[in-house]
Amino acid sequence: MTSTTQTDPWGSIRDLLHDRGMRWTPQRRTLIEVLSKADGHVGGADLVERCRAVDPTTTPSTVYRTLDVLEDLGFIRHGHGADGREEFHVLPTRDHGHLHCGTCGQTWELGEGEAKGMVDGLRGARGFLVDLSHVTIVGRCADCAALAEASEVD
Amino acid sequence: MTSTTQTDPWGSIRDLLHDRGMRWTPQRRTLIEVLSKADGHVGGADLVERCRAVDPTTTPSTVYRTLDVLEDLGFIRHGHGADGREEFHVLPTRDHGHLHCGTCGQTWELGEGEAKGMVDGLRGARGFLVDLSHVTIVGRCADCAALAEASEVD
DNA sequence: GTCGTTGTTGCAAGAGCTTGCAACACGGAC
DNA sequence: GTCCGTGTTGCAAGCTCTTGCAACAACGAC
Numbered sequence: 001m002t003s004t005t006q007t008d009p010w011g012s013i014r015d016l017l018h019d020r021g022m023r024w025t026p027q028r029r030t031l032i033e034v035l036s037k038a039d040g041h042v043g044g045a046d047l048v049e050r051c052r053a054v055d056p057t058t059t060p061s062t063v064y065r066t067l068d069v070l071e072d073l074g075f076i077r078h079g080h081g082a083d084g085r086e087e088f089h090v091l092p093t094r095d096h097g098h099l100h101c102g103t104c105g106q107t108w109e110l111g112e113g114e115a116k117g118m119v120d121g122l123r124g125a126r127g128f129l130v131d132l133s134h135v136t137i138v139g140r141c142a143d144c145a146a147l148a149e150a151s152e153v154d
Numbered sequence: 155m156t157s158t159t160q161t162d163p164w165g166s167i168r169d170l171l172h173d174r175g176m177r178w179t180p181q182r183r184t185l186i187e188v189l190s191k192a193d194g195h196v197g198g199a200d201l202v203e204r205c206r207a208v209d210p211t212t213t214p215s216t217v218y219r220t221l222d223v224l225e226d227l228g229f230i231r232h233g234h235g236a237d238g239r240e241e242f243h244v245l246p247t248r249d250h251g252h253l254h255c256g257t258c259g260q261t262w263e264l265g266e267g268e269a270k271g272m273v274d275g276l277r278g279a280r281g282f283l284v285d286l287s288h289v290t291i292v293g294r295c296a297d298c299a300a301l302a303e304a305s306e307v308d
Numbered sequence: 309g310t311c312g313t314t315g316t317t318g319c320a321a322g323a324g325c326t327t328g329c330a331a332c333a334c335g336g337a338c
Numbered sequence: 339g340t341c342c343g344t345g346t347t348g349c350a351a352g353c354t355c356t357t358g359c360a361a362c363a364a365c366g367a368c
Contacts, residue, residue: 021345023335023344024334024335027347028346043324048324059347059348059349060324061325061326061327061347061349064324080237083234084238084240085238085324086324099276099280102285102288108280114275117271117272118269118271121271122291126253126262126295126296127295127296127300128294130291131256131292134236134292135289135290137284138284139284140283141280141282145281146281175314176316177314177316179315179316182316198354199353199355202354213319214355214356215317215318215319215355215356216317216318218354218356219316219317220316239354
């Protein structure tokens with residue numbers, strides 16, 4: 001259904017694996033199928049569940065190990081959400097972090113531009129190279145901050 | 155032994171608890187004893203273990219629940235380390251985040267000043283109030299970056 | 309001192325993720 | 339087509355942390 005094979009970035013995985021002496025297995029096919037349909041961010045347990053929907057015999061260890069491999073190949077990146085759970089970014093075209101509101105639970109993307117000040121500052125002052133994609137900044141969003149202020153008259 | 159009661163911030167806990175209708179239990183005493191000896195940052199499992207050293211009957215659920223209470227009272231704050239595990243900051247006198255090198259595993263404190271650019275930017279642009287203490291910025295420290303560059307001639 | 313209320317505890321189960329290990333199967337050689 | 343080496347898989351166990359629930363005990367009332 002609407003196969004966009006022409007620019008399908010996942011099409012090259014099989015060859016990439018072979019080039020590295022790695023194998024193309026049904027289990028990996030399943031996970032890649034799931035990932036190709038999941039844009040944006042997905043939790044680890046979430047992926048396991050979706051793989052099970054495709055192939056009920058899927059086991060967590062295989063999924064997490066395959067995710068490691070795919071991260072090595074650059075197809076995904078992992079970070080940790082506000083609660084510390086793993087979160088995977090599929091096809092990270094640009095470097096971005098995350099902003100999470102601890103009150104309402106919503107999450108937004110944090111662009112390179114917004115974090116530039118800190119990233120550049122840390123590189124300059126300490127030579128530290130920030131890996132933005134791994135970062136989730138926690139705090140309180142504008143809406144929740146406004147609500148909190150309004151109810152602070154109790 | 156060497157009781158520094160005069161400025162002991164932990165001395166007020168019992169009263170604070172009572173004021174809130176909460177109780178002063180041996181289990182809480184144990185955890186507070188452990189915390190008062192642990193400056194800086196401690197992992198959750200680490201605290202459970204140290205509590206067991208004081209009182210072998212300690213159970214994890216009690217420790218984690220007590221930590222919640224203490225966070226409510228402002229005696230500690232929790233964040234998540236680079237691997238997503240919980241990390242507690244004892245007596246957080248000033249707002250600070252963490253810098254973690256994914257290569258060598260070292261961790262540094264991230265002062266308010268260093269993050270100011272981003273924090274102010276996010277507040278200005280989106281009204282988002284960053285909770286610095288919850289943040290661990292992952293990346294590569296100067297030393298590891300230099301080493302990586304040197305070995306990139308393979 | 310004893311009593312009763314109710315905040316706490318400990319247990320057990322479970323979620324999310326990791327790791328060691330023996331058996332399996334991909335894929336190149338023939 | 340068959341064979342074989344080794345990368346992978348699935349299982350089982352374990353770690354970290356959470357949650358529901360019944361029994362317990364801190365502490366104010368008397």
